[in-house]
Amino acid sequence: MPVKKSKAAFRTIAEVSGELELAPHVLRFWETKFPQLQPMKRAGSRRYYRPDDVKLLHVIKDFLYNKRYTIEGLQKVFEEQGVKKFLGEKIQKDFFSSEEFADVCVNKELIKNIISELEHIKETFDSTVN
Numbered sequence: 001m002p003v004k005k006s007k008a009a010f011r012t013i014a015e016v017s018g019e020l021e022l023a024p025h026v027l028r029f030w031e032t033k034f035p036q037l038q039p040m041k042r043a044g045s046r047r048y049y050r051p052d053d054v055k056l057l058h059v060i061k062d063f064l065y066n067k068r069y070t071i072e073g074l075q076k077v078f079e080e081q082g083v084k085k086f087l088g089e090k091i092q093k094d095f096f097s098s099e100e101f102a103d104v105c106v107n108k109e110l111i112k113n114i115i116s117e118l119e120h121i122k123e124t125f126d127s128t129v130n
């Protein structure tokens with residue numbers, strides 16, 4: 001019996017492929033064709049799909065299987081209209097308003113600052129050596 005998870009929970013490739021009734025290799029293939037789809041990868045390349053990734057996979061499946069688009073045709077639709085149009089706001093608000101996401105944003109800003117400082121140090125070092 002599957003475990004009931006919250007909307008904001010990350011899902012494994014097995015859970016998502018079961019939900020979509022698709023083989024895991026199809027999901028991995030779609031990752032190569034749709035750069036907007038970027039599940040988090042952990043040790044051993046285990047994939048964890050965010051809620052938006054799952055919703056995007058539903059959109060991709062609908063366009064390819066029900067609306068009979070080609071991959072190239074769907075890529076063009078995403079390019080022209082943007083992916084956010086298809087994702088809506090409900091799941092994004094649940095996920096992006098969480099305290100955990102706020103912590104990630106703070107850490108991202110800290111990392112950007114560190115990278116900026118390191119680049120400055122490198123420039124200073126390069127100008128001193130040359």
